[in-house]
Amino acid sequence: MTNRRYDVVIVGSGAGGGTVAQALTPLVERGKRVLVLERGPRFRDEDFTGRELEMAPDLYVDGGGFLTADGSMTLAFGQGYGGSTIVYTGTSLIAPERVIRHWNVPGLDYADVERRSRRYVSENNVHLLPSELINDNNRLFVEGCVNAGYHAEQFPLNLRGCRGSSLCNLGCPNAAKQGTNRVQLPNAERGGVEVVTRAEVLALGDRRLQVRVSPRPAGGKGTEPEWAPGEYQVDAERVVLAAGAIGTSTILLRSRLPSLPRSVGTGFTCHPAHILVGEHPETITNDVGHPKSFFVDRAESERFVLETCMYFPFITAKNLAGFGALHSVLMHAFPRLQMILVLACDRAIPENRVTVTRAGRPVVHYRFTPEVIRAMVQATRASARIFFAAGAVRVHAPSADPPLIEAGDAGRIDQLIDQRHFQRGRISISAAHLMGGCGMGRVTDEWGRVHGLPWVRVADASLFPDSLEINPYLTVMALADRVAEGVLNG
């Protein structure tokens, strides 16, 4: 076991960890040592090939197939230098004021979140894509929304030189997406912060971390780790946990520190999602261009959000309900498919939480409340209306039985898409907005300091006391910026 000592150790390098790393460079200027530990690899530009099965095992924990305890929902979260910011689509929305008010965290006000978010809007080159770069998949969504009476809004995106590969979720192959791997982490390293990849935190003790650095597997993507493979004991005056909503709770729960708040792991939310497909009579541009350029926000009134999306063939196949000949026919219509992602705005409830097994593996318990099921069914109905209003000839809706609805039945959407067909284990449900577990106000104070463990701070989506109801990355950065300020101020 090799020993190392640092003033601050940041665990995780995604939207939270990367932001904190950059914000702590003034500490390095003052002679302090700051380290980032990232469990995934540091990818090279040439590693991003856009090939689905080649990329997923390296980019996502469990290859993107991490299942909830009852096996009914897949949770996707990234790993690697940049964390999940490598695999998101770059959507950068500022948190709604009503959500921050609802969180009701004493000492945290909306103005502060908004101000910090704007800093990263500017730093990450967030802007709206010009209309000539919008593909048919997105254009049809807007057209369908207009015809069906829904208000579509354009996503601000953090891109620089997007070539429209549509491969955002497999890591941008053109270095266009301004994730922490492109902006904050390189800045931090230039400022003297050390980053060690392939470094997994096995245990957290009193101001001490046990870390395993793994070698690059034969034929694997990414560079060799910065430290020699082996086990390390890293002492740190302060630890900032930014390992994501599952990783941070897992590290804390594994630690069994005596003063650990009992509520660690509680309040997990994730915006459960379905992918819906509409088939058009003609070929459309869907697998070229930015995949997620527009959305419909019905969170406040109906607890759902609709977003444009475009996934790769296997992910698409997995998300279509059923199998066999009909499924196959729809897959062969790939160049004519329009896609919408429906997300339910779930609420933190006591049953939904992260725990760990005796071996220290994370387990996510998730119960679909009637409100979530209702929201997903309502969202599916809205999407079906939008598809048909955009000219689709048939729509695939998981909460319908049979799932294919022909245009001639568009008037019966409410009868065909129904809660009784929302059957866990039969339909694919996935989530990529993993939040909660170390809620601000519950597990930490308003500066991310863990109650009873003042040397530990949390700086990722774990801090969200309830779901955010929009894409979370900018808010993660805003809160991480706040946490870093707390560290700088001692």
Add this chain to the structure above:
Amino acid sequence: MPAPALDSVRPAFRAAAAAFVPETAAADAATWERLEEVVATALAARPPRLRRQILLFIRLLDLLVLARYGKRLAALDSARRSRLLQRLGASRLLLVRRGVWGLRTLVQMGWYGQPEIQQRLGYRASISGWEARQ
């Protein structure tokens, strides 16, 4: 070489695969090998418990067919095989539904994840993005 992880369940696995993705029935040996390699790799990367559960589910499925129809899943005609899997996929028991969903997902990964199959579907995403379409 065929993936050893599936050795003990290969006939039942291939029979189920043909019901999930009908095109696999006409696949050549090399395509099957690639499919099984993908599935074996995915299984190897999953927690051991999940791996055991999937293999156990395939064995139980085969035994269920034997008990009910007096023959193995691979010997059952394709229409019956599909109907049975459809019924199990809509079972009242979450565990059974999950088993069918998990197995079908693995088969779909092995099939639709292959770049040649993706091309046949008309999937044309390219690193060059818009330039590649000009």
